[in-house]
Amino acid sequence: MTTWYRRMKARRADEGHRAATPLELLFDLCFVVAVASAAAKLHHALSENHIGAGVLGYLLVFFAIWWAWLNFTWFASAYDTDDVLYRLTTLVQIGGVLVLAAGVPRAFDESDYSVITLGYVVMRLAMVAQWLRAAKSDPERRTCARRYALGITLVQIGWVARLFLPENLFLVGFLVMAVAELAVPVWAERAGQTTWHPHHIVERYGLFTLIVLGESILAATGAIGAALDAGHASFALISLAGAGLVIVFSMWWLYFDYPAHDLLDTLKRAITWGYGHYLVFASVAAVGAGLEVAVDYDLHVAHLPTTAAGLATTVPVAVFLLVLWLLQVRPRPGTARWAFPVAAALVLAVTFTPAPIHAVAVVLAALVVLVLAGRRGIKDDEVSST
Incomplete structure (x- = not known):
């Protein structure tokens, strides 16, 4: 039962079963x-x-x-x-x-x-x-x-x-x-560090990441639904929807495949990780806007050049990959982690292809496969060494 008032004591940083309320x-x-x-x-x-x-x-x-x-x-x-x-x-x-x-x-x-x-x-x-x-x-x-x-x-x-x-x-x-x-x-x-809980913080950030990922899906789905309701159904539009889903699903996979609670071991690293998520959250939410722009462009209702229409999606995806690499991937062992900046460069490069959204989906799906293969390789090495 909730009480009216209790002393606001600091909670333990190592408290067990600390979860979002x-x-x-x-x-x-x-x-x-x-x-x-x-x-x-x-x-x-x-x-x-x-x-x-x-x-x-x-x-x-x-x-x-x-x-x-x-x-x-x-x-x-x-x-x-x-x-x-x-x-x-x-x-x-x-x-x-x-x-x-x-x-x-x-x-x-x-x-x-x-x-x-x-x-x-x-x-x-x-x-x-x-x-x-x-x-x-x-x-x-x-x-x-x-x-x-x-x-x-x-x-x-x-x-x-x-x-x-x-x-x-x-x-x-x-x-x-x-x-x-x-x-x-x-x-x-600097006057006395508060007792924030690393696992709780990482869970909270993960939940907000899910929110902005969901917003991207909702935005893109709404744009495509409106186009279909207006009688603009076509294979190109359906394939664009599929590519958009692959992009968002891949971003989800890559983010949650690298838990970060063990990285928040000092105040400096915690602040860097926490502040760096401004670009993670902003880029993920911007991907939804970019996918909506892609739908507008395919329907010939957007008023921007072809390259700019592609950049509306490729830039936030590239930012997401680079920031995720810096915050959660680079500090860990494994050769696959170096694929993130390479993938970011490829995402920007495919802006100039005829189908940039589909190409981004291919790049991100390939990155997920590469990460999984690299992780399998690490596990195989661990087994062989034992």
């Missing part, structure tokens, strides 16, 4: 709205050949989505008390997520980030309240918790102030505030 799952699901809105706007911007503005807007909006999710995830791994006050504070954060999602269209269409900033500040100030609770209940890490609360508060003041900057300073202001956000955990954790 129903509240954390609800938190993740509410982020689907924001991710879907950002990806949809990226799709429309690319199809209309507004590539620069679309990509920039997507990266800026996705940073706010990802960073709010990341901060709650790491905090909950160390201090989830699951009392009524904790649940209510988390629900306030979820409300902020929905406000942020509502502001995504205005950010893309009018470069108006006021609603997004409002939702973001709501989420972050609720996070400040959580850290102040932790500071009160955990004397050993009180300085760390207070640093988090202070740093987050100051940065939120900066985000609000940025809304009043001249338009020509918008991007500079955003970059400055983003760097400040990234610096807060590094500064705070």
